[in-house]
Amino acid sequence: MRAGVRHVAVDDEGAGQRLDRQLARLLPGVPRSRLFRLIRRGEVRVNGRRAQPEQRLKPGDDLRLPPVHEAPAAGPVRAPRELVDRIVQAVISEDERLIVIDKPAGVAVHGGSGVGFGVIEALRAARPGEELELVHRLDRDTSGCLLVARRRSVLRTLHALLREGGGFDKRYLALVQGHWNLGARRIEAPLRTDLRVGGERTVRVHASGKAAVSRFRPVQFFGREATLVEVGIDTGRTHQIRVHAAYAGHPVAGDPKYGEAAFNALMRAHGLGRMFLHAHSVSFVWPESGVEFSVNAPLPSELGSVLDRLASATAGRRRARRAQGT
Numbered sequence: 001m002r003a004g005v006r007h008v009a010v011d012d013e014g015a016g017q018r019l020d021r022q023l024a025r026l027l028p029g030v031p032r033s034r035l036f037r038l039i040r041r042g043e044v045r046v047n048g049r050r051a052q053p054e055q056r057l058k059p060g061d062d063l064r065l066p067p068v069h070e071a072p073a074a075g076p077v078r079a080p081r082e083l084v085d086r087i088v089q090a091v092i093s094e095d096e097r098l099i100v101i102d103k104p105a106g107v108a109v110h111g112g113s114g115v116g117f118g119v120i121e122a123l124r125a126a127r128p129g130e131e132l133e134l135v136h137r138l139d140r141d142t143s144g145c146l147l148v149a150r151r152r153s154v155l156r157t158l159h160a161l162l163r164e165g166g167g168f169d170k171r172y173l174a175l176v177q178g179h180w181n182l183g184a185r186r187i188e189a190p191l192r193t194d195l196r197v198g199g200e201r202t203v204r205v206h207a208s209g210k211a212a213v214s215r216f217r218p219v220q221f222f223g224r225e226a227t228l229v230e231v232g233i234d235t236g237r238t239h240q241i242r243v244h245a246a247y248a249g250h251p252v253a254g255d256p257k258y259g260e261a262a263f264n265a266l267m268r269a270h271g272l273g274r275m276f277l278h279a280h281s282v283s284f285v286w287p288e289s290g291v292e293f294s295v296n297a298p299l300p301s302e303l304g305s306v307l308d309r310l311a312s313a314t315a316g317r318r319r320a321r322r323a324q325g326t
Helices: 019-026 032-040 081-089 119-126 152-164 240-247 261-269 301-325
Strands: 006-009 062-065 091-094 098-103 143-149 168-177 185-188 191-195 201-205 213-222 226-233 277-285 292-296
Touching (some): 019 032, 081 091, 081 119, 168 301, 213 240, 213 301
Parallel strands (some): 143 277
Antiparallel strands (some): 006 062, 098 143, 191 201
């Protein structure tokens, strides 16, 4: 059925929720792709202003909901059993407040924008009695530590830490192009998200963008071909590490959007079949107790194998140079 324009105040249940998740709750008969279009066109507004799907809501926020056609409820949509099993097996830590998943590359964190199901839908299917919410996001092609809150109060606490900018210590491992000769480098460059025809998002460094800070540190060099770097982020912008790495002149290996084609082809020859970006650790201090929480996700075997091949090739070139010099 079709309703008129509605204004809904965000209650405690909706506080801390992403806008797209709250809309899915308020408009259960509307496809997620349609919800994303409503947000992008400005038909959905928060406190009278345009918003982004990932915007977190606060108690008392006024949501403007346009008239839309809601299909009759057809019962819950279930994630495929194969995906559910895969995500359950990816749980690496849990307690009464949090579940930590070592997210596989190639799996979205949630459904929407052409993706039917993601990590959170699969986990909810496996644990139907729990109110599970994503604490943060990872790009679809990024693997590693993903936190899921088991209570709304936990979600609000962790979102407050994320807003502080230094409350969360998130570290990534990335293989980047060339010999990183910048040392330990803090990159502070604002990022702006643009929408292309068809709804594809692209991010670039731009003065009008949102503040973004990444801290790069070289870990291992592979001649002049590539460098393994550890990256800490003080902000969590879309595609932040990938864009900052490219901005520094060292794009991430296997990155189809911001990477360099010849380098990606070279890395494929070394066995790389995905983007080399892995969220390997998360740590923070619970504010009410002062107890530190820390978790690590080991580098996936397919990425470790690439490093082994690169190390072997680099060592081989060194031996050849020494032999030529004798």
